[in-house]
Amino acid sequence: MINNTNELKTKINMDKLPKHISIIMDGNGRWAEKRSLPRNFGHQEGMKRVIETVEAAYELGIEYLTLYAFSTENWKRPASEIEGLMKILIIYIRRELDKITKNNIVINILGDISELHEIPRREVEKAVERTKNNTGMVLNIALNYGGRDEIVHGIKEYLKEIEMGKVSVDDLNINSFSSYLYTKGQPDPDLVIRPSGEQRLSNFLLYQIAYSEFWFSDVLWPDFKANHLYEAIIEFQNRNRRFGGI
Ligand code: IPE
Ligand code: IPE
Ligand code: MG
Secondary structure, eight states: OOOOHHHHHHTSOGGGOOSEEEEEOOOHHHHHHHTTOOHHHHHHHHHHHHHHHHHHHHHHTOSEEEEEEEETTGGGSOHHHHHHHHHHHHHHHHHHHHHHHHTTOEEEEESOGGGSOHHHHHHHHHHHHHHTTOOSOEEEEEEEEOHHHHHHHHHHHHHHHHHTTSSOGGGOOHHHHHTTSTTTTSOOOSEEEEOSSOOSOTTOSTTTTTTOEEEEOSSOGGGOOHHHHHHHHHHHHTSOOOTTOO
């Protein structure tokens, strides 16, 4: 049940905020198709929700926000849709980078951006470079990201360090392995949000979400409002996380 935005916000316990929230932004295509619009209209509308969600998380004081923007499997889509998504990414950065920088937000990329086309890649690199000395909320954008790809990439990095004699086999454990992932140095997500009615991970943060709480909703991403975020946080705060204990 969605209440008035401010009313819902006041129900959040500010002492028990999730440190790290991850969102699988899904449902843009269906949102557009329902309106007989091309899918890219859904992605454009979705970008507005990205702006609002970053703002809402920033205002709450969330420390890490991860947004799944493009998966390693999304390359299977028609070239025109991929091109549209990359254009939207460029527009988002050009429009928001000043505000993001001013708000002390750090933009961090999860995924291998070397495979992006040159213009979006340069834009992303500029955003990372401009915000790298900021000290506020970390905004992870998962771009050409896949959980399996990340794990294999991490193993390769580790093996290279063994070859160079920097580490030994016995140095590897579940904690040290985290530092070979794109989320190096960050706490694992406390809360994973997936709108659009799908209840699956779609290759998102496989290693990091071992003990995350999940919040699913039928709302499509272009209809996702700050109060959905608040609702997810409130529900998260009422969960009993045991981490295998009692
Ligand atoms: C999410 O919306 C955006 C990306 C995956 C890039 P979709 O494009 O997957 O929308 P649906 O799932 O087809 O509705
Ligand atoms: C997950 O959504 C990827 C992103 C949100 C970027 P998909 O739409 O690609 O996932 P599936 O195909 O429904 O599992
Ligand atoms: Mg989808």
